[in-house]
Amino acid sequence: MIEPAADRVPRRRAETRRRLLEAALPVFAEAGFGRSTVEQICERAGYTRGAFYSNFASLDELFLAVWEGRSAAMIAAVRAAFDAFTPVDLPDVRAVVERVLPAIPVDDAWFRVSAEFTAHALRNPGLRRVMTAREEAIAEALMPLMVELLARAGRSIPDPVALGQALVAMHDGTSVQCLMDPDNPLVWQRRRDLCVQVITAYTEEL
Amino acid sequence: MIEPAADRVPRRRAETRRRLLEAALPVFAEAGFGRSTVEQICERAGYTRGAFYSNFASLDELFLAVWEGRSAAMIAAVRAAFDAFTPVDLPDVRAVVERVLPAIPVDDAWFRVSAEFTAHALRNPGLRRVMTAREEAIAEALMPLMVELLARAGRSIPDPVALGQALVAMHDGTSVQCLMDPDNPLVWQRRRDLCVQVITAYTEEL
DNA sequence: CCCTTTCGATACACCGACGTATTGAGTACG
DNA sequence: CGTACTCAATACGTCGGTGTATCGAAAGGG
Numbered sequence: 486m487i488e489p490a491a492d493r494v495p496r497r498r499a500e501t502r503r504r505l506l507e508a509a510l511p512v513f514a515e516a517g518f519g520r521s522t523v524e525q526i527c528e529r530a531g532y533t534r535g536a537f538y539s540n541f542a543s544l545d546e547l548f549l550a551v552w553e554g555r556s557a558a559m560i561a562a563v564r565a566a567f568d569a570f571t572p573v574d575l576p577d578v579r580a581v582v583e584r585v586l587p588a589i590p591v592d593d594a595w596f597r598v599s600a601e602f603t604a605h606a607l608r609n610p611g612l613r614r615v616m617t618a619r620e621e622a623i624a625e626a627l628m629p630l631m632v633e634l635l636a637r638a639g640r641s642i643p644d645p646v647a648l649g650q651a652l653v654a655m656h657d658g659t660s661v662q663c664l665m666d667p668d669n670p671l672v673w674q675r676r677r678d679l680c681v682q683v684i685t686a687y688t689e690e691l
Numbered sequence: 692m693i694e695p696a697a698d699r700v701p702r703r704r705a706e707t708r709r710r711l712l713e714a715a716l717p718v719f720a721e722a723g724f725g726r727s728t729v730e731q732i733c734e735r736a737g738y739t740r741g742a743f744y745s746n747f748a749s750l751d752e753l754f755l756a757v758w759e760g761r762s763a764a765m766i767a768a769v770r771a772a773f774d775a776f777t778p779v780d781l782p783d784v785r786a787v788v789e790r791v792l793p794a795i796p797v798d799d800a801w802f803r804v805s806a807e808f809t810a811h812a813l814r815n816p817g818l819r820r821v822m823t824a825r826e827e828a829i830a831e832a833l834m835p836l837m838v839e840l841l842a843r844a845g846r847s848i849p850d851p852v853a854l855g856q857a858l859v860a861m862h863d864g865t866s867v868q869c870l871m872d873p874d875n876p877l878v879w880q881r882r883r884d885l886c887v888q889v890i891t892a893y894t895e896e897l
Numbered sequence: 898c899c900c901t902t903t904c905g906a907t908a909c910a911c912c913g914a915c916g917t918a919t920t921g922a923g924t925a926c927g
Numbered sequence: 928c929g930t931a932c933t934c935a936a937t938a939c940g941t942c943g944g945t946g947t948a949t950c951g952a953a954a955g956g957g
Contacts, residue, residue, distance in 0.1 A: 517807075519726040656864070
């Protein structure tokens with residue numbers, strides 16, 4: 486169920502794995518994790534169930550692999566976005582938020598999947614540990630960048646961990662609201678505002 | 692799938708309905724919505740599938756009914772808690788938070804169910820409307836109480852809607868964190884802190 | 898160039914859950 | 928008291944998904 490290790494993978498298998506992983510996300514998103522079946526995923530990937538079972542032991546294992554891949558990609562994307570912003574002017578907290586926040590995806594399909602995975606993980610101590618570890622990795626990857634950007638806006642962070650947790654909560658909480666009412670610009674505006682307020686509250690002038 | 696209307700219900704039917712609704716929540720919480728079956732629920736309620744199908748057209752319909760019932764109960768509980776706090780001293784924002792926040796349940800089983808309902812609702816426009824309506828009802832029920840409590844702590848609220856949205860986001864976001872790591876008092880502490888910060892940021896001295 | 902290994906497709910047997918149609922018991926009402 | 932009706936239990940037939948066992952075909956190594 487866990488076991489993401491597989492170091493010496495032959496060419497053919499790697500390709501099949503990749504396609505299955507790729508097909509899984511949309512299926513999970515459309516049907517919901519609990520309602521997704523091995524067959525649906527294989528069909529979309531263009532394989533039969535035989536291929537699935539020679540690559541994964543269970544749907545849970547596949548799900549976990551998808552989730553790990555996706556969150557790694559997310560880290561990479563956000564880091565790239567951060568790097569791209571390095572040269573621009575960031576006079577204050579609001580400027581940082583206006584620049585950085587749009588780089589963090591609020592993606593409907595992904596949100597559904599991760600909400601269901603969260604619920605699933607809350608039922609399973611093993612998965613829960615994997616999940617908190619992944620969250621920590623994200624925070625660890627992003628906080629140094631945050632520190633630097635805020636320093637350039639003239640702010641220091643007394644308790645980076647607390648700020649990290651607050652930002653994650655803010656992101657998760659406001660994402661739902663934005664997705665529930667996606668055409669209402671006010672909701673998005675309030676998301677940005679809340680982000681500014683949180684950062685301001687958890688930092689102090691240099 | 693929607694249709695919650697049923698005004699003239701006979702005695703016997705009402706009892707069966709109630710038992711089925713009661714049995715459904717724990718089943719959904721344990722198995723997940725997608726993996727729950729009509730049979731599991733009937734078994735726990737002490738009926739056969741025949742009873743189910745003469746009371747509900749589908750699992751979806753039952754799910755919606757459960758969710759509506761539970762969120763109504765939640766509103767009532769929180770309101771009762773608020774009322775109980777009316778006489779005590781509330782010198783500042785932190786005192787308000789320390790009093791009120793523990794009254795808002797962070798319940799693992801319910802969180803799982805509502806996370807899955809959220810994901811499900813994001814897939815279904817009809818359900819989405821039901822859900823936003825319910826959220827609004829919650830906010831509407833609680834904001835007046837919030838206004839009064841904060842007034843007693845010497846604070847006014849320039850934009851109550853914005854504060855409401857921020858508090859909901861804060862609650863949702865930090866709930867996950869607390870449930871993921873329930874034995875870590877720091878996480879709970881940070882939840883309270885964030886609440887204080889948000890309220891402070893969205894109110895001003897009278 | 899063959900021989901071994903690996904991978905994915907097919908076939909198979911097996912539930913578990915579905916929804917409906919029918920039946921019988923309990924209830925209300927004239 | 929009898930009739931009409933309502934509701935839950937039972938009894939189907941069906942479908943879709945599961946996981947395993949087997950087999951042929953490609954790939955890779957000596």
